Amino acid sequence: MNELLGKKAMVTGGSRGIGAATAIALAEKGADVVITYNASADAAATVVKEIESLGRRAVALAVDAADAVAVGDGVRRAAESLGGLDILVNNAGVGAIAPIADLTLADVDRVLAVNVRGVYAATQAAVPLLSDGGRLIHLGSCAAGRVTTPGMTLYAMSKSAVTGLSKALARELGPRRITSNVIQPGPINTDMNPADGPFAGVQRANLAIDRFGDSTEIAAAVAYLAGPDAAFITGTELTVDGGHTA
Numbered sequence: 001m002n003e004l005l006g007k008k009a010m011v012t013g014g015s016r017g018i019g020a021a022t023a024i025a026l027a028e029k030g031a032d033v034v035i036t037y038n039a040s041a042d043a044a045a046t047v048v049k050e051i052e053s054l055g056r057r058a059v060a061l062a063v064d065a066a067d068a069v070a071v072g073d074g075v076r077r078a079a080e081s082l083g084g085l086d087i088l089v090n091n092a093g094v095g096a097i098a099p100i101a102d103l104t105l106a107d108v109d110r111v112l113a114v115n116v117r118g119v120y121a122a123t124q125a126a127v128p129l130l131s132d133g134g135r136l137i138h139l140g141s142c143a144a145g146r147v148t149t150p151g152m153t154l155y156a157m158s159k160s161a162v163t164g165l166s167k168a169l170a171r172e173l174g175p176r177r178i179t180s181n182v183i184q185p186g187p188i189n190t191d192m193n194p195a196d197g198p199f200a201g202v203q204r205a206n207l208a209i210d211r212f213g214d215s216t217e218i219a220a221a222v223a224y225l226a227g228p229d230a231a232f233i234t235g236t237e238l239t240v241d242g243g244h245t246a
């Protein structure tokens with residue numbers, strides 16, 4: 001129940017969806033949490049209140065994940081306000097589902113800036129601040145392992161990059177007992193991928209369990225990887241996709 005008591009966690013993009021559920025799940029297990037947000041200040045404030053109601057400390061920072069300098073500063077501010085850093089969850093991400101012919105180079109720059117460059121910048125800033133035995137947990141996608149629908153070129157490419165980063169980090173940080181892993185969600189009902197959205201039908205057709213997942217089901221997997229029982233799990237992917245890629 002309280003296995004993360006005293007731990008200091010940062011969740012990027014913690015104002016809505018999987019990030020918000022993750023921040024709350026970590027706090028429920030005892031962690032103090034800094035979340036970042038870009039556009040949703042009110043939603044971020046609601047998450048902060050919910051964490052505080054659990055008796056944990058919470059801070060929300062406005063940090064655009066596409067601005068790598070701001071991202072690094074945000075990580076340092078988070079560690080300063082928490083008094084250290086044990087867990088970084090790289091969650092902030094954007095989608096871009098369209099045929100390759102319809103995606104512009106501006107789309108490529110926008111998606112890679114958030115999903116790859118922002119993740120790299122946050123991690124680079126966090127590594128010297130993380131405690132030994134700390135945790136790096138990155139939100140990838142089951143599309144990095146198997147693509148089941150058309151229109152995924154840019155998004156799948158961005159999430160595959162995260163897998164490469166995570167594996168390399170596991171090798172580099174193993175001597176400090178810092179683990180690095182990717183959670184690979186399947187279809188999860190959020191603003192990014194609503195269960196009644198235009199792409200829902202084609203995704204549902206590939207699910208072994210006939211429903212979209214809930215953000216709390218991804219948050220639970222993140223909390224597990226952040227906890228003491230997962231100390232020997234590193235450099236791997238945990239797919240939570242209702243059998244979407246089975």
Ligand code: NDP
Binds near residue numbers: 037039091188
């Ligand atoms: P949502 O769109 O519902 O929420 C995205 C979150 O990221 C929000 O809190 C948003 O904050 C934040 N965010 C977006 N852009 C930025 C930015 N430039 N700077 C800072 N924060 C930003 O997405 P999900 O919760 O569905 O997705 C979370 C992660 O899980 C993403 O990495 C996504 O790719 C991944 N994922 C999701 C799946 C799904 O089916 N939902 C499937 C596979 C992976 P704000 O509103 O303040 O901008």
